[in-house]
Amino acid sequence: MKKITIGEASRESGVKVPTIRYYESIGLLPEPNRSEGNQRSYEPADLRRLTFIRHARELGFEVEAIRTLLTLQDDPNQSCASADAIAKARLIEVEQRIRSLMALKAELELMVEGCGHGRVDQCRVIEVLADHGQCGHAHH
Amino acid sequence: MKKITIGEASRESGVKVPTIRYYESIGLLPEPNRSEGNQRSYEPADLRRLTFIRHARELGFEVEAIRTLLTLQDDPNQSCASADAIAKARLIEVEQRIRSLMALKAELELMVEGCGHGRVDQCRVIEVLADHGQCGHAHH
């Protein structure tokens, strides 16, 4: 069997070397076998797990959510209701974020547009930020 | 002159009490006067500054960017080019974020849709996360 070093695992999975060690330390990735010289030696299953983790992180899932997804994956003989719920919650979050980013985009465009490249006291960037009433944000 | 307590300042500005103290500690908010009993006493200008900070934070500006914006605001007799540059940089970031969130949203919808509420081994949530090729993300 070929031995996969942590560096190769990093290149294959797209997860940085220290991050791989971090994932191991928090129990997201199992402790791999070690070489004679105490170096980590991974197997293809670890690469798949790392890729799964990276992908889920890119999608904005928190580590705890990923932990749940991984235990589901480890035991595929059960209902996927939890996985479904996690994904649905993320979807709602993402939709909310898109909405507020769109509002923000409009506001930033106003700012940049309004900046006459003069002095600050005529600058919309400052003005819009200072005056809360100028934008659509709720006073939470 | 009426004295504004930190609690009132919090309610008025929407910034939590410990966060106000934190902003003072990092020099984002000036140290206010104190009452006889050593309690902070704010003025209307502080409320405006806090609102400014909160608003900018909501818009995703980092504290360091806000520090720059605040020094600009404190001395309005100068060019607003820096403020303009900061806002422009944020705008580009925000547009990028919206794009990737839209992609993410599509992917999450696929997941949730595909989940037949059966067992995990037929669940798209797990599947899509596990198989990198299923989605549009570049292998960075």
Place this chain on the structure above:
DNA sequence: TCTTGCACCTCTAGTCACTAGAGGATGTAG
């Protein structure tokens, strides 16, 4: 065989922007 040099090891501490909690002082309403 030796050595160069990169990749690996562990460990601690730092990042950002807060948040939580301990333990005590102050201020206000009844």
Place this chain on the structure above:
DNA sequence: CTACATCCTCTAGTGACTAGAGGTGCAAGA
């Protein structure tokens, strides 16, 4: 006067890494 909310300072914790120190392993070229 007594509750009781609010305030004070201080330290430590959060999430998800990232950086650096100080040392070891290993493969390839001279």
